[in-house]
Amino acid sequence: MFSIEINSLSKSYGSFTAVDGIDLKVESGKIFGFLGPNGAGKTTTMKMLTTLIPPSSGTMNILGIDGTKSPLEIRKKIGVVLQQPSYEPTLSVEKSLEKYGMMWNVEKKIRKNRVEELLVAFDLVDIRKKKNDDLSIGQRRRVQVAREFMHDMELLFLDEPTVGLDPSARRSLLDFIKSKVKDGLTIFFTTHILEEAEYLCDDIAIINKGKIIAVDTPDELKNKFGRQKTIKIHVGTQQNISSLLSNIENCTIEHDSGVVITIHSGQSEQVLQDVLKILASNHIPVEDLSVVPTSLEEIFLSVVKNSNESNNSPGQ
Ligand SMILES: Nc1ncnc2c1ncn2[C@@H]1O[C@H](COP(=O)(O)OP(=O)(O)O)[C@@H](O)[C@H]1O
Ligand SMILES: [Mg+2]
Known part of the structure; x- marks a missing residue:
């Protein structure tokens, strides 16, 4: 079963095409890594899949729902952590989680339990009373990701969730995500760091200049280029x-x-x-x-470089 199926999905801004006819299938219960350099079109794709912006053309089916016809129905079933920071400056860490749970109509008792669980999982216990305004960038990012787990969802979109985190916070976040996938969650995860995708993902798509240039498991990518x-x-x-x-x-x-x-x-x-x-x-x-x-990082760079060169070659 697939949680995401998209066909020739495109997004243009004027004459510029940010996402150029991509096809993808994401299996349910897996972690799908969407990997590419800055400006490749990762965030634009994620915004379309989460119904925040409409595609210019193409079709998308999210959790069995037609993405262009019933965006609100999709939004009820998914979680989204966007790339840009989002927080209420004067709210404490624990209140941020609590409030997010209320927004999603999570029952009080479950809400309280989840707040405690997430404070521990995201190493926020010591700063639970601190205001968001007084947190470091990494701490704020942890709160932003943690609060998304306050509500039930079938599919979670994470846009570069580890940016700004130190190595140990990064590793705990990736391990927490892994544990949630074991419980049945499907995750669409963007990153520009190959190592992260390799550690976390069942399948990886590499996107460059709006086009998908490779889709495979990390192992097969290694076999092909390794x-x-x-x-x-x-x-x-x-x-x-x-x-x-x-x-x-x-x-x-x-x-x-x-x-x-x-x-x-x-x-x-x-x-x-x-x-x-x-x-x-x-x-x-x-x-x-x-x-x-040759490391996977070098493979990634060379795949991107080759696709840049073939795009620029005459006659294409
Ligand atoms: N609202 C917009 N208007 C015009 N261009 C945009 C807009 N949003 C993104 N872009 C352009 O689309 C390309 C892809 O951006 P983005 O999806 O944010 O890349 P990534 O997330 O992979 O770094 C970039 O060149 C970016 O400048
Ligand atoms: Mg982005």
Whole structure:
């Protein structure tokens, strides 16, 4: 079963297309990561899916409801934490949670219990009496995310919820989200940090310039691109090595700093043999050598870079 199904969804502002015909399916009970650099169209997509702005074209079905026909029906069933801060300056932390629960008509006894549960889960107990105005940015963000869990929902949208959080708060938030998904919640989660998506998400879509450029599980993304290895070779002389290596296939070679050669390749063993042969026959000593798997972060950057290049190429 799918909680979200969208077909050729687009949003344009004048002649500028912020989201350009995207298709997506999000399975119920899973965490879906929506990953992309700043300006990619993540927030715009989220605003359409949460019925805050209407699409320019395309269709969307949220929890079995037609998104353009019955937006209010959808809003009753979802939770949304937007990217921009939202808080009442003079309200205390505990009152913020309490008030949010009242807004959603949560019964008093359940409300009280949830406030206590969330104060603990989001590490807010010590500051429960503090006013929002007196909190740090990270504390405010924690309150903003925590209060969304005051009400029942089937589907939760989180737009870069961890921005401004320190590493330990970030990790506890991600773990809290994981525990809620075990209880049956579906989550649509945007981030520009790949590591986070990898830790949290069952499926990941990568969006760049309004277009989806990859959809897969974190493991499959790694399989597809993860044969890539980075080879670093320190050589003992500063001569121009690039030209000697220019005929080696199946790799990209960077050689800027004189003594370090960096090579990216999906066929690292063959490439390494070829390089070492050439260095030896030219009497260039190798002082140090390492081969490491290209990180997912590098994969993400290279996928985005490739899509930028193919967009810019003539004829497209
Ligand atoms: N209301 C708007 N009017 C015009 N352009 C907008 C508006 N909202 C967003 N954009 C543009 O759409 C693009 C995508 O923005 P956004 O969805 O916020 O990206 P992300 O959340 O991935 O950083 C950006 O270039 C942004 O400047
Ligand atoms: Mg955004």
